[in-house]
Structure formats: structure tokens, C-alpha cells
Amino acid sequence: MTGRYEAMWERLNLDLDAHASLLEVLGKFYGDIYMSQQGRLRGMEYLDFVLSEIHGLRIQELQEARANGRKVIGTFCVFVPEEIVWAADAIQVGLCAGAEAGTEAAEKILPRNTCALIKSFVGFKLARLCPFIESCDMVVGETTCDGKKKAYEIFSDYAPVYVMEIPQMKCAADRALWKAEVLRFKQAVEDLTGRSITAERLREAVVLINQRRRALQRLNRLRAAHPVPISGRDVLLINQVSFYDDPKRFTQKIEELCDELEDKVRRGEGVADGAVRLMLSGCPMAIPNWKLPYIIESSGAVVVGEESCIGSRNTRDLVDESASNLDELLDAIVDRYMKIDCACFTPNAERLEHIVDMARELNVKGVIHYGLSFCQPYAMESFKVEKALQEAGFPMVAIETDYSMEDVEQLKTRVEAFVEMVR
């Protein structure tokens, strides 16, 4: 795709040579991990296409939208209320944060023992490798963890950062704080776009994003089938792409894919015959962070659920659509986002319940808890997760890693041992 988009990338001030190398590595990696799968669903072709064009056609779409006066808002977190962005006719996209890029530059302005995700988004920007952030009119950060909270202060020297405060408990005062933050964000988006958010537009946006969530919920329910009809890798990719793609188009494609999956389930067909059903829980996995799922699915297991922000946390709860005016719609949005069971909350007992419920519904043999090195909230919460799962009869292993490939063999050994244990 290099030739077709080079002029655009140059206008976006990307480092063309380094970017070409990145795409080459990404393509090879994708080929090894994704295209090597046997008997894949026809519907995955769309995902393959989107991924192959993620720095191409999708960026071109963003540029065209911008040329027509629309704004692009980049995010890193499921707390940013998307409905508000779409209601102002702006476009919300995720940002590059799933690969080692510009690490050396990032470590000049961040401590070395910062989690890979944070070093990655800073590195992508400093190394001029992310066409999404270069297309952004606003980048929304949040206070979900110390690392991101403090990194955004530094990052705001390099990008147009706006920070939302996320409360840390779920009392009345927290809900009030979050509502104030949602209103402040609405104002900021209105100021940026020059469009005022009406009840009608907001309701449309609520339905738009709910529909995407419903499609992904449907997809996840189908994974309860035996044998499981789709690989964990493929569903992870779908979840990842949901942060970048146009929501309407994406939803339609996923519904089609679910139709195909239903047929497959009806026929009793599945992937990975005899593989051990496992669930992933923990930190988010941004594109192209497919390392651990690939290791798991190369070790006699199949991932049937992802309890993470790039997984069930982003799709479980819908916004109540019955609201009759702007205020009620905003309240419905506030309430929906307050249900998020991020490890930033204390206590966070809901998450433990959700994990155990998921493990039961998906009928898994065990859970792999995935932590990014130096991610304190998830690392610490994994002790409680393990206890809750143990009490419910599900074995768990905690894996901590980053984006490097140095520990692949070591991880393989640990995962294989776990799979053997729970088989």
C-alpha cells in the first residue's frame, strides 16, 4: 500500500522510511498469526482488508472528513463517551499503542519502567509513525492510572491533549464528578466542532454505538458454543478494529459475520478441535499486540473470551435508549460509563463477579490473567481475581509481559504447562 498513500503520509509528517519498515513487519506478523489459520470465516476477509488498509484507506477517510469540516478525536480508553463525539458529527478513533516504536525517544521523557502501552503511544508520536494521531484535532486522555495520568502532562507538549477525570469510587459524589466531567467534555467537543449537541443527534449516536455493542455481544454469546466457532485471535482483531472503523459499517459487517457463525454453530463446526477453552482477563491489547493470544492458541488451547477493555468491558453495558430529552440522555450516558469495572476503582468487586460469570457462561477450563509489566492496577487486582476464580473452581495463571519478543519461548513454556494442568 506504500505507493498509493505516500503523499498523504508525507503531508501527515510521518517518517516515511521508518513507517514503511513498520508496515512491512506488521504485514509479516499478521500473515504468520492470522493468515496461517485454517478454515477461517468468510466474514474475516473484511477484517483482513480493514487491517491491511488501517494506515491507508481509513486514514484517507479521516482526511476527507476533515477536508469537509469534520473533526477527528483520538482516544486511548473506553471511558471517553463516544456518543458525545459522534453526536457532534466528529469521528472518534483509537490511537497507535500496541507495538514497540520510538522506545528510545519515549524513554527520554518517561521513566524506563513505564508500561509498554504508554511508552508505545508516546513513542509512536515522537517517532512520527502513527497516522491516526497526526490526523487528530483533539486527543483525549484520562486519569485511569498513574502512568497515563502523568504521561499526558508530558505528552501535551506534543499533541492537543484534553484530559477527563475518572472517579476512583462509585459513591454519589463520584457520580456527580463524572457527570461534571461528561458535561465539560460535551462543551469541549461542541467548542471544537462548532456544532451543538441536540437531543436528537445524541439519541442517534447512542443508538449507533449501542448497535455496535449489541453486534459484539452477539458475537461473544456465540463463543459459548462447543466447539467454539471462531478463534480468540480473530475476535481480538474484531474488538481491536472496532476502535478504528466507521461504527455503522463495522456493525453491519459483524452482524453478517455473526450470521455466518450461527450457521457454523448449527452445523456443529468449530475451530481448534479438542483445544482447551481458556479465557483472557486483564490489560487491554492494542493492535498489533497479538503475542499472547497467538502463544495460547499455538499451545493446544483456544481463547473463548476476553475480559478486558478491548473485549467485554467495552461492550457489556448499553446506554438506556428510553430517555426523552437531552438531560436524560446525558444522565443515561453518565450511568452507563459509571458501570465500567476498571481496576482504577476501589473497591472493584463487580469485576470479580463479571470474570467469574464469564468463565461460567463460556465454560472455560481456566483463565490467563494478562498484565502489562508495570501496570500496577491490574497487577495488584490479579491477586483478588485469582482468589475469586479459585473459589469458583477455575484455575488462573498470571502472565506479565510487554511488547518485546524476547520472552516468547519463556511464555510458551508457562502457557503450555498451564494448558496441560487444566486440560
Next chain:
Amino acid sequence: MTGRYEAMWERLNLDLDAHASLLEVLGKFYGDIYMSQQGRLRGMEYLDFVLSEIHGLRIQELQEARANGRKVIGTFCVFVPEEIVWAADAIQVGLCAGAEAGTEAAEKILPRNTCALIKSFVGFKLARLCPFIESCDMVVGETTCDGKKKAYEIFSDYAPVYVMEIPQMKCAADRALWKAEVLRFKQAVEDLTGRSITAERLREAVVLINQRRRALQRLNRLRAAHPVPISGRDVLLINQVSFYDDPKRFTQKIEELCDELEDKVRRGEGVADGAVRLMLSGCPMAIPNWKLPYIIESSGAVVVGEESCIGSRNTRDLVDESASNLDELLDAIVDRYMKIDCACFTPNAERLEHIVDMARELNVKGVIHYGLSFCQPYAMESFKVEKALQEAGFPMVAIETDYSMEDVEQLKTRVEAFVEMVR
């Protein structure tokens, strides 16, 4: 002191042998670092005495108070509004968190890459070495960092933990959240003590704690003198003891010590002739964490200021005493604590201003930024601190360490190089 208090420690369920070893090591460490100083102030004898009796007489006082129906509330953070505790005739004390103790046990329930302070307070409890926590009717945690926030969830299986939520910004909704938290804490303290907090009692408590802050402010102002009349180690000890001692007695002793210091300044006498004036900034140093100050003051420098929670952050701001009723007093407390410039806030520009102001007022040659390994908020903020200090003409070096003695020689080399550079 072992013989005199053994029965009490046994009643508190301490591990007597391990505790005896701890006191022995602590005594030797104190001798090396403190008693070795030449020409110390007479007033420091009181501090030496308090420290020598910190697990003895002070604990006995707490036990006697409890026998008389008073409650003891333990804390780890300068955000806990002490005035409310004292107004309910309860006693607030700091908890053990400054030495390696029970690390092995702590690492069974916490990730290894947790900061030394957190591992220490958990370890002290699990190894049954802290008579303060064993004397507590309530332990107050807070959400200042991911590590503590999540550790308290685990710690609450072992101690009567109550958690306060600290906001992360300083907008109107944050102040409202903090006020709600202060009121919730007031209720919890009233419930625990069975005493209701009246305007009169609260005003007395405000004055009591303000007086202690004023005494410490006076002490810190005297350190602007050339030559500096007191070592940094001694002032650190004073700050540390302020968290454990009876506030009234402590304030009186510090005022006496300041009288002595004023005489010394008038006579032009100082400590550490020709030593390079440095300031410490960053993470708190709990007893007996004297490693870095000792290294600095053994390297041709003298510490003339501590920008930390065990330092200026806890003494800089007073509560407005002019309030005329309970509501106004509570508002004054809320406002005073909202001024704290902890790295948990984003952005936290006030801290940068305070550090530069301090460096100027104390006429330092440079600043040593102290970070506990894995303390993300202070590690990340140190990049901004260094920039602000550089712009103001003050060199800074960032030192990251924990409570082990393994890196002493390495730290010495780095500190000596910095002292030579700024001399």
C-alpha cells in the same frame, strides 16, 4: 528497652524475637547516622529520646489512652484531616513503613515491583513488627496512587482499613467530592469514637495542628541562614517524629529547639562548614529511611530543605482559624487540604512553583529528586521538576532507590559527582 515493654508487645501480638532484632538494628543505624554528628543542638535530645522510645513509651501512652476509652487512628498520608481525629478526642499516628520488614510475606500478596513503602507497611503487619498498627482502631488509606489504592483492598483482610478518595484535579466537582469525603470521614470518626464533633472541639483541633505547623514552618525558615544551623538529617527526624508524637508536647519542644536555633544563627554558628547547600524533593521518607540524607551529608553537602510529604508539603498550609461555626470550619479544612500539591493531581503546576520558590528561599546550589523505585507519580513528575528547576538555574539529579543497602556505594558515587558539579 526490651525488658520494660515486653509484656505490652506480647499483648499486641508482636513477633518478639524478630522485633528485638529490628530494634537492635534500628538502634545501631541511629547511632551511626545521628549520634555521630558533632555539636548537635541540646534540643535534639528530646528527639533522640522520642525515637529511642518510639515502640516503647509512645505505645504505652496509646495503650493507656485506649484503656481510657480513646481511639487510635493510623494513617500513611498527609491527606487525612487530622483536625477531625483530634476533635473527636481520638489520637492520630503514622504507621511503620520505612524499613525492609516482612518483605517475603508481603510479596506473596503484592507484586514484587511495588514501591518499598507499600511493601513495608504490608510487611510490617504480616511480620507482626509494628506496635502502632496493632494499637489502631482504624487505619485510614487513600487513593493517592495506584499502588496504595489497590494495596489497601488486599490489606483490608488484615487491618481495619477505611479508605478516603482523593480527587485528581482541582475543579469545582473535585472540591465537592473532597468535601463529601471529609464529611464521610467525620461521620466514620464520630461513629468509631462515639463522640460528636462540635465547632468548639474542631476549632481547638485546628489551632492545635496549626501550631505544630507553625513551629515547623519556623524551623524551616531558620534553615535559610548561612551557615545552616541544623543538619538535614535532624530536621528529617523532626518531621518524621511529628507524625507519631503528641502534637502539643511536640510543638512546645520544637519551639524550644527553634529558640536555641535562633541563638545559634545570631552567633553565626552552623553545621557542616563549607558544605554545599542542597534540597531534597520527591517521595516521603518514613522512619528509619535515612539512607539518602546520610549519604548526601557524608558527601560534602548539607540538606537545607525537604520538599516532600515528610517535609514542607505537610506544614506549608494552615487551616483558616477565622471560621465562626462548624460548617465554616469544615470548609476551611476542605480548602486547606485541597491545596496539597501531591503528584496525584493533574496538572500539578503548583508543585513546580513551590519547588523553585523553596530552592530560591533556601539558596541551594542544587536539588536531589528522590523517587522510590516503582513510584510512578513522582518518577514521572520528576521530568517536569527537572525542567522547571533548570529554567530557574538550579541543577537537579534524580535518584531512584528503595530501602535496601545494596546500592549505597553506587548512590554515594552519584551524589558525590553531583555535589562536585554544583559546588
